[in-house]
Amino acid sequence: MQARKDMDPKFQWDFTHMYASDAVWEAELNACVKDMDRIAAIEGTLGNSRESFKAGIDTMNEIAERFERLYIYANLHRCADGSEPKHQEMDQKAISAYVRFSTALAFMEPEILAIPEDKLEEFLAPDEMKPYRFTIENIARTREHCLDAQRERMLAQLGDVAQTPQDAYEMLTNVDMELPKIHDENGNEVQLTAGNFGVYRESPVRAVREEAFNAMFGTYKKYINTFAALYGGNVKQDQFMANVRGYGSAREAALFRNNIPVSVYDSLIEAVHENLPTMRKYLDLRKEALKLDKIDMFDLYCPMVKDVDYKVPFEEAKKMVKKATEPLGEGYQKLLDKAYSEHWMDVYENKGKRSGAFSCGVFGVHPYVLLNYTDALDDAFTTAHELGHAMHSYKSDNTQDYMNHDYCIFVAEVASTVNEVLLTKYLLKTETDKARRAYILNHFLEGFRTTLFRQTLFAEFESKAHEMYQNGEPLTAERLTALYRSLVELYYDGAEVPENIAYEWAFIPHFYTAFYVYQYATGFSSAVSIATHIVETGDAEGYLKFLTTGGSDYPLNELKLAGVDLTSPQPVKDALKVFADSVEELRELLKEL
Numbered sequence: 071m072q073a074r075k076d077m078d079p080k081f082q083w084d085f086t087h088m089y090a091s092d093a094v095w096e097a098e099l100n101a102c103v104k105d106m107d108r109i110a111a112i113e114g115t116l117g118n119s120r121e122s123f124k125a126g127i128d129t130m131n132e133i134a135e136r137f138e139r140l141y142i143y144a145n146l147h148r149c150a151d152g153s154e155p156k157h158q159e160m161d162q163k164a165i166s167a168y169v170r171f172s173t174a175l176a177f178m179e180p181e182i183l184a185i186p187e188d189k190l191e192e193f194l195a196p197d198e199m200k201p202y203r204f205t206i207e208n209i210a211r212t213r214e215h216c217l218d219a220q221r222e223r224m225l226a227q228l229g230d231v232a233q234t235p236q237d238a239y240e241m242l243t244n245v246d247m248e249l250p251k252i253h254d255e256n257g258n259e260v261q262l263t264a265g266n267f268g269v270y271r272e273s274p275v276r277a278v279r280e281e282a283f284n285a286m287f288g289t290y291k292k293y294i295n296t297f298a299a300l301y302g303g304n305v306k307q308d309q310f311m312a313n314v315r316g317y318g319s320a321r322e323a324a325l326f327r328n329n330i331p332v333s334v335y336d337s338l339i340e341a342v343h344e345n346l347p348t349m350r351k352y353l354d355l356r357k358e359a360l361k362l363d364k365i366d367m368f369d370l371y372c373p374m375v376k377d378v379d380y381k382v383p384f385e386e387a388k389k390m391v392k393k394a395t396e397p398l399g400e401g402y403q404k405l406l407d408k409a410y411s412e413h414w415m416d417v418y419e420n421k422g423k424r425s426g427a428f429s430c431g432v433f434g435v436h437p438y439v440l441l442n443y444t445d446a447l448d449d450a451f452t453t454a455h456e457l458g459h460a461m462h463s464y465k466s467d468n469t470q471d472y473m474n475h476d477y478c479i480f481v482a483e484v485a486s487t488v489n490e491v492l493l494t495k496y497l498l499k500t501e502t503d504k505a506r507r508a509y510i511l512n513h514f515l516e517g518f519r520t521t522l523f524r525q526t527l528f529a530e531f532e533s534k535a536h537e538m539y540q541n542g543e544p545l546t547a548e549r550l551t552a553l554y555r556s557l558v559e560l561y562y563d564g565a566e567v568p569e570n571i572a573y574e575w576a577f578i579p580h581f582y583t584a585f586y587v588y589q590y591a592t593g594f595s596s597a598v599s600i601a602t603h604i605v606e607t608g609d610a611e612g613y614l615k616f617l618t619t620g621g622s623d624y625p626l627n628e629l630k631l632a633g634v635d636l637t638s639p640q641p642v643k644d645a646l647k648v649f650a651d652s653v654e655e656l657r658e659l660l661k662e663l
Contacts, residue, residue, distance in 0.1 A: 133171070141164040252285050263425075284568075290577055366568060390496070418441075433476075470618070518652075523561060555572035599645070
């Protein structure tokens with residue numbers, strides 16, 4: 071694998087859009103740390119008058135924006151090459167400074183909550199205070215869970231320590247842990263990496279995907295006790311924070327932040343459980359299409375349609391995403407051109423680069439998108455997905471002020487998945503070859519399996535793992551692995567469940583952000599509804615309005631702008647109906663082939 075310095079900079083991020091050099095970043099970091107004295111001067115003044123309240127909030131937002139950019143700059147360098155000691159040092163400096171900043175801010179929420187409700191309403195009444203209302207009212211909603219200033223400061227000081235399980239996990243999996251070599255389709259020995267695992271997992275040669283599967287999860291098995299200790303520490307931390315703030319559970323605490331009823335989480339799991347027989351039908355269809363006597367977990371990712379060469383080079387993927395998103399209008403198309411030309415994306419894998427893909431918004435600059443592109447069709451969908459995030463960030467950043475720009479996790483996966491569904495619909499509309507159409511339809515169904523079903527499985531694992539700890543059960547490697555295996559057997563009834571799949575839970579980095587993954591499933595359901603409406607009616611107005619809302623309202627209200635009401639289980643049920651219909655459509659298409 072190539073070192074980053076040897077890669078073509080044409081396909082790498084341009085960090086100078088944030089800071090001209092690392093030296094400029096360092097100088098700004100030092101200046102920002104010194105400016106924290108301004109925050110200390112605010113403490114005790116927020117309740118004095120409307121003017122002091124506004125001035126204090128403005129000062130904190132100004133410094134917060136600067137610290138956020140400093141942190142992102144350092145973190146993106148570490149993501150680009152975590153093996154570089156300088157990047158590790160920059161990241162640690164930024165985290166430490168950000169923790170000091172968070173600690174300095176610990177007085178803010180308790181002080182706001184100490185202002186009598188009628189006085190706070192008086193402060194927020196004038197039109198000039200409109201940009202502050204939602205954030206402040208959302209803080210006021212937390213009165214019963216907020217501690218006094220001293221204890222809030224103590225909790226803030228835990229921030230650096232609290233990062234340890236995730237930091238250790240990332241260093242172990244991205245830098246220290248060595249994966250074995252495997253054999254490709256031609257029998258050549260090749261190095262397995264986090265980036266190419268998906269390619270070999272999709273191999274049409276069963277022996278290749280089986281070897282890749284066992285090599286990857288067999289390696290995780292070797293370290294499973296370490297992973298259990300790291301994840302267990304994360305769960306304990308989640309429950310500690312929930313306890314000290316007076317929540318009934320860590321899950322309730324996580325959902326409360328976005329004002330999401332726990333019933334939304336439970337109804338998602340219930341709806342998916344009700345539709346597991348359809349998953350069984352899909353697995354039976356996959357087994358039949360692949361002409362297998364039995365279907366194993368390592369048979370789930372390879373295309374069901376054989377002899378379809380569907381390589382998508384990166385330049386072609388860029389064009390496909392533009393064509394697919396034409397229903398979103400000319401403005402959206404121009405933003406894609408901007409992303410392509412201004413180095414928003416870091417495209418190819420290099421030594422020390424973080425695995426997977428993500429998009430990170432930078433207020434006042436532009437989003438940065440990380441890919442590990444390998445020319446597979448799935449990579450084209452990942453590009454569309456991450457650019458959906460990027461457009462959401464860009465539009466919100468350029469519509470809202472800093473205080474309201476950042477959309478919450480609950481709606482974060484909607485825009486990304488809308489792009490994926492639009493790409494699917496575009497390809498199905500334009501492709502005439504039956505085999506390739508079946509391939510695309512198979513990919514669409516895999517979106518349901520891996521996003522709606524699989525992420526719900528993950529969500530149920532998280533919920534049960536936290537319940538285990540809350541009930542006094544030890545989170546040992548044996549118990550966590552047994553729990554995960556039981557859920558795989560439930561969700562994939564009809565498939566063979568080999569030993570190594572039970573260690574897959576340790577492969578999922580999102581578990582270190584508790585109760586995140588269920589939102590992939592609710593987001594996917596919302597996206598299917600939104601994209602279908604746009605394609606069928608040509609009306610994207612409500613959706614484009616949604617993209618500009620950032621964090622200016624509660625997420626369930628923001629989604630209603632796009633025509634989706636997740637307080638009802640109907641969007642999830644509607645999505646599952648599309649899945650069932652698509653299984654039958656693919657079944658008929660495969661008969662014709």
